[in-house]
Amino acid sequence: MPWSNQSGGNGGGPWGQGPRGPWGQGPQGPNNGPTPPNLDDVIRRAQAQLKKFLPVGDNGGRGLIALIIAGLGVIWLFNSAFTVQPDEVGIVTRFGAYQAPPRQSGLNFILWPVEQVQTVRVTRVNQEEIGFRSRGNGRQELPDEALMLTKDENIVSVGFTVSWSVRPDRPQDFVFRIVAPQDAVRAVAESAMREVVGRNNAEDIITKGQAILQGEVTRILQETLDSYSAGIQINAVSVSRPEVPPQVREAFNDVQQAAQDAQTFQNQSRRDANQLLANARADVVQQFQEADSYAKRIAAEAEGEASRFLAVYDQYKNAKDVTRQRIYLETIERVLSGASKTIIDGGAGGNNVQPYLPLPEARRPASPQPTQGSRP
Structure with a gap:
């Protein structure tokens, strides 16, 4: 190599004096630590x-x-x-x-x-808890999820569990159509529960909430997920017993008691009204019956009078003088039967009667004497 020539660079190669590397350090000997392996030897x-x-x-x-x-x-x-x-x-x-x-x-x-x-596991049953979380042997309430508003503007606490699994006939939808299936199920389930609770009164939710909520929430939840093509099948919705939050329980009980009292008064009023109406109807029927009986009686009497008149008329045609005299006597008898009268014999004693004696006044009964303490 060029830097191995001892005539140049004072024998130190391109990095200066002595056998140094590119970082200013020389080869590590036995006294300076382990020597790194030679690359050529490794390749060979x-x-x-x-x-x-x-x-x-x-x-x-x-x-x-x-x-x-x-x-x-x-x-x-x-x-x-x-x-x-x-x-x-x-x-x-x-x-x-x-x-x-x-x-x-x-x-x-x-x-x-x-x-x-x-x-994708299609037979696995997943559980989503809404309104609470299970913690060992107990449960932790989550008011943000559990508190819901009813139709009559009361607040109830509803906790429920949703069991779901992947639809065996549409697993591809579960893989490609939805990113976070658990979050989707929780969000849609909470929305469906709030919708159903908002359509019912608090008393109905508390007394028969499980029967009202479970079926309706399951239907809405499944329909919504199907509209998303989520590939999720809702197996069941289990609702724990709805209750009134402790913060408003006393006020709610007062309102319910007042509502029950009002209902009691209304029922009593309905019973009284029904009784009065029944009595009035009975009186109407009785009056109709009495009127009908009276009309029949008057008609019968009129028919009797007509028959008697016809019988008298037949006798009158046969013996007019006798019948006329008899009718006259009967009429005088009927007229004078209720009159006050005095008969004076026309014999010798009758001449001594004072002509102005108030005989009718003498026959009147004496007026009763007023009792003590009464007005004269």
């Missing part, structure tokens, strides 16, 4: 080891090529073969495009590297 040893595996002679180059091809084949086969577990399906893409159908369980092959595979 590697070539010697490689020659042991290659055939000697003119065919050595061909053997090297064959070895390289064999190694590449092993690498290709290793990357092309894959196993799908019984609870999985394989999603194969060729240059990024999905290749149907999904690969089922067992040994499968792809054309690596132009094809890639991603396995």
